[in-house]
Amino acid sequence: MAKEFYSDLRLGILGGGQLGRMLIQEAINFNASVSVLDPDVNAPCRKLCDHFEVGALNDFETVYNFGKRVDLLTIEIEKVNVDALEKLEEEGVVVYPQARIIRLIQDKGLQKEFFKQNDIPTAPFQLISSREDLKATHFNLPYIQKLRKDGYDGRGVMKILSENDINTAFEAPSLIEKWIDFELEIGVIVARNENEEVKAFPVVEMEFNPDVNLVEYLISPSTLPLEVQQSAERLAIKIAEDLQIIGLLAVEMFLTKDGELLVNELAPRPHNSGHHSIEGNVTSQFAQHLRSIFNLPLGSTKVMSNAVMINLLGEPDFQGLAKYTGLEEVLDMDGVYVHLYGKKYTKPFRKMGHITIVNDNREKAIETARKVQKIIKVIA
Amino acid sequence: MAKEFYSDLRLGILGGGQLGRMLIQEAINFNASVSVLDPDVNAPCRKLCDHFEVGALNDFETVYNFGKRVDLLTIEIEKVNVDALEKLEEEGVVVYPQARIIRLIQDKGLQKEFFKQNDIPTAPFQLISSREDLKATHFNLPYIQKLRKDGYDGRGVMKILSENDINTAFEAPSLIEKWIDFELEIGVIVARNENEEVKAFPVVEMEFNPDVNLVEYLISPSTLPLEVQQSAERLAIKIAEDLQIIGLLAVEMFLTKDGELLVNELAPRPHNSGHHSIEGNVTSQFAQHLRSIFNLPLGSTKVMSNAVMINLLGEPDFQGLAKYTGLEEVLDMDGVYVHLYGKKYTKPFRKMGHITIVNDNREKAIETARKVQKIIKVIA
Structure with a gap:
């Protein structure tokens, strides 16, 4: 990237959901001029960017024409038309993560074969x-x-x-x-820039809600033995390097009951498992993604505080104009950060926001998160 | 305020500069729908809000008509038409801070008389x-x-x-x-909500650039003796209560060589002396302003880390399209947060951004700030 871009870089984001929204909150600090493409006229990013376009992310012409108007194109969702991205790359638009990586990760079969070819442990x-x-x-x-x-x-x-x-x-x-009988699901987010600088965020632990197969709690940092954490970070860095990715890479892993690490899935973008980094780490995953695609020095990923992140999901029995109950009560608790995603309508289990709880004491953070989750509800 | 507003509150901001911009970055988390009025078509907020209107802030009709379209009106600059605000208040629009307070603070003479009447020490x-x-x-x-x-x-x-x-x-x-021969200029920011909850941020110390009479460094927290800090916080809280303000109040004080505190000036809004709170405190001044005007519980103002804030001013000899030099070098330093304000044109001493440096070691934070200030420049 040119080094003088700061004042006038045209950054395009494919997808205008909550990940794009939080990326924009951070891009404001870099003076980037942001364009967003999303099929939903009510997408969370619609009012926060220089240029918002309604269009299908899987349509060649739509993605190609959108990409021609920006200097640098990134994604907040993998499900985009990769043929268009490859043509844009050929024509000189910078696409980070690279089109070939998005193509690989879109297909879980190719992803698994990539793991096999590169000696990356997987089920x-x-x-x-x-x-x-x-x-x-x-x-x-x-x-x-x-x-x-x-x-x-x-x-x-x-x-x-x-x-x-x-x-x-x-x-x-x-x-x-x-079927892996795992002990724990963990995640590592890695960033890599054009200068081949690579940095991993410390390992986080995830607790799933088995009913909807969504992350329920995320706890940062992990308290697993140091050697397990180091192995996980090394593995995530290896994958980023094997892929030669530019941008952020979220790596989900299982820790089996035998103490083995198995890579589950990759996401080449900011990820739900990194939201805690906004308050919990020196650099947030969103700032890190921007630093990496702008080829700026990567920021410190050091943990600032224990952080527990919970997704704020639409209640199962409600559909319609979203209302939030219990918000005041949770805002009265210390170290509770509420992020709403600007979604007008709720439906069962829709991700409507997230809440991060920071506390010097890990157990207290978890305890507060449990309380918060009981109090706050999205209804209609 | 209605308690169900979260999903659809129409928040109006008079002024679309950097304070409005950082307020919007935070308002995104609350799902507020933001409208901004500013005379400059290139104002820093122009692309970040639901509705941006170009118009004079001192014109009665312009401010009145803008205010009629929102539920809650706030300011990021005091120099606005107060007659219009008073009429809006009469007609049921919530204006925070209240029109009478803006009128008082607009006039430094009235401010001083208010200090005198309320036994607030001042020169x-x-x-x-x-x-x-x-x-x-x-x-x-x-x-x-x-x-x-x-x-x-x-x-x-x-x-x-x-x-x-x-x-x-x-x-x-x-x-x-x-003429006060002061030892130090310090600042305290206070927030107060409709429930009469009041919270002060810890005292900060300011170092002025005498050439341009602008804050050059801001250091948080202060290392003054506890009793001085407590007096300063009590004084700031007293002023907020005397005024019965709803919203944020920035109080600038002199600490004289005799150890006396004298109130210099007030600002009823987020303030340059609170920018460090984004990274340095549990709750930022922008989140706190929103909490107070939305009548939500006020957040903890606890210090998370030593923080030094420096204003990024346009270099004296440059005017025109802004360029930033040294940005990469400072982003390579640990704990350095750059906030650019989205201003297209620079001119001598124009506030183009700010940089906050956090460090567990206060001296190191100050040392890094000095380095950063030498490296980063806004030219044209």
Whole structure:
């Protein structure tokens, strides 16, 4: 990137959801002029950017034309038209993360093969084209079936417990993966810039809500033994380097009951598992993503405080104009940071915001998070 | 305020400069729908709000019509048409800070009389209508002459050292004030909400650049003796309560060589002396202003880290399209946060941004700030 860009860089973001919104909050400090493309006229970014365009992210012409008007294009969602990004790259638009990486990560099958080729530990798997393949496989039950494409936020994933489940399995191209009886799911976010500087954020621990397969709590930093944390960080850095990515890479891993680390999935962008960094670390994941794609020196990822992040999800029984109850009560608690995502309508389990709780005492932070989660609700 | 506002509150801000910009960065977390009025088509807020209107802040009709379209009106600059605000208040628009407080603070003469009436220690003064008054006064030389209205950022202030200076003194309504040989200038920011909850931020110390009468460094927290800090905080809280203000109040004070505290000036809004709070305190001044005007519980003002704030001013010899040099070098230093204000054009001493340096070690923070100030420049 040119070094004089600060005053007038045209940054394009594909996707105008909460990740784009928090990226813009940070991009304001860099004087970037931001354009956003999103199919939803009510997208969370719509009023916060220089130029907001309504359009399909999977449409070649739409993405190509949008990209032609910016200097640097990034994403906040992987599900975008990669052919358009490759053409834009050929024509000199800088696309970070690079189109080839988005293509790889869009397809969970290619992702798994990349892990295999690069000696990145991951759960044993097999690629599948149809239910017939499932019937023929020698893979041991139970296993997990994942659609190769378009799954997100817990969708596109199915447990196959018995032969019977095969009849209702996905019919589309998918992969099946050994059911891992893991101890803990952890995450590491890494950033890498054009100067090949790489920095990992400290390991975080995730607690899932099994009903909706979404992160319920995220705890930073991890209290796992130092050698496990170091292995996880080294592994995440290795992946960023193997990919030669420019930008942020979120790496989700399982820590098995045998103490083994297995890489689950990658996301080449700011990620739900990094929201705590806004208050909990010296540099936030959003500032770090901007630093890396602008080829600026990466910021310190040091932990400033224990932080617990909880997603604020739409209550199961409500749909319509969003209302927030309990907000005052939680704002009266010390070290509680509320981030609402500007979504007009709620629906069951929709991500409407997140809340980060910081406390010098880890147990107190967790305790407060549990309280907060009981008090605050999104209804309609 | 209604308690259900979170999803759809229409917040109006008079002024679209850097204070409005940082207020918007925070208002995003509250889902507020923000409208901004500013005379400059290129104002820093222009692209970050739901509705941006170009118009004169001192024009009755413009301010009145703008205010009629919002639920809650606040300011980021005092120099606004107060008659319009009073009419809006009569008609049910919530104006915080209240119109009467803005009227009082707009006039440095009324401010001083308010101090006197409320036993708030301040430098001895006299109100003046013309140079003739100056010739007739028995006030001891040297003294300071301040225009009662419209002075800001060091403008509208003059030192009268000798009889000769009177010939070039301001001819407009002004006040003259005893020249205070102060030890230190300090600041306290206080917030107060409708529930009469009041909280002060810890005392900060300011170092002025005497050439341009602008804050050069700000150091948080102060290392003055506890009893001095407590007196300063009590004094700031007393003023907020005497005024019955809703919103933020910045109180600038002198600490004299005799150890006496004298209140210099008030600002009923987020203030340059509170920028460090974004990284340095649990709650930032911008979040606190929103909490207070929304009648939410006030946040903790606790110090998280030593923080030094420096204003990034346009270099004296440059005017035109702004360029930033040295940005990369300072971003490579630990704990350095750059905030650019989105101003397209620089001119000598224009506030183009600010930089906050955090460090567990106060001396190191100051040392880094000195380095940063030498490295980063705004030129054209």
